[in-house]
Amino acid sequence: MTLTRKTLFRVAALSLVVLLLTSCAGQSAAREERNQEVSPVLKVEVSDWGWNPSTIMVKKGESMTLEITNTGSMPHGIWIPKLGVNEGVSSGKVIQVTIDTQTAGKFVIRCSDPMCGNAEQHADMNATLLITE
Numbered sequence: 001m002t003l004t005r006k007t008l009f010r011v012a013a014l015s016l017v018v019l020l021l022t023s024c025a026g027q028s029a030a031r032e033e034r035n036q037e038v039s040p041v042l043k044v045e046v047s048d049w050g051w052n053p054s055t056i057m058v059k060k061g062e063s064m065t066l067e068i069t070n071t072g073s074m075p076h077g078i079w080i081p082k083l084g085v086n087e088g089v090s091s092g093k094v095i096q097v098t099i100d101t102q103t104a105g106k107f108v109i110r111c112s113d114p115m116c117g118n119a120e121q122h123a124d125m126n127a128t129l130l131i132t133e
C-alpha cells in the first residue's frame, strides 16, 4: 500500500515537472516566433553631424530595432537619456539597438560621443523618437 502510494506520488510529481517544462518551452518558442514576426529593423544613418531620418516613429508596445550605420568620418553613437540607450558606433561600422517602447512620448536622440566634433556640431546632432499610443 505504502509502496503504491509512493509510486503514485512519484509518477504524479514527475508528470507535473514534465508538464511544467513542456509548457514553459512552448511559451518561450511562441514568444520567439512573435518577436521575429513583429520586430522591424529600421535603418538609420548617423553622419558628421546629423541623423537620417531625423524623426523616428513607433507605436507603443511594438518592438523596434534600430540598425545604425555611421557614414561619417568621426565616431558617433546613439544616446537616448530617458530610455537608457547609450551605445557608440565607430566610423564605417553598424550597430543594432533595441528600443524599449513601453512608454509613449517624445524622446530626444543625441550623439553619445561628445568628442565627435566641436561643441556646436555635437550639440546639433539631435533627432526625435516618437512613441505613439
Ligand SMILES: [Cu+2]
Pocket (backbone or CB within 6 Å): 049, 075, 076, 077, 111, 112, 113, 116, 117, 122, 125
Ligand atoms: Cu557625434
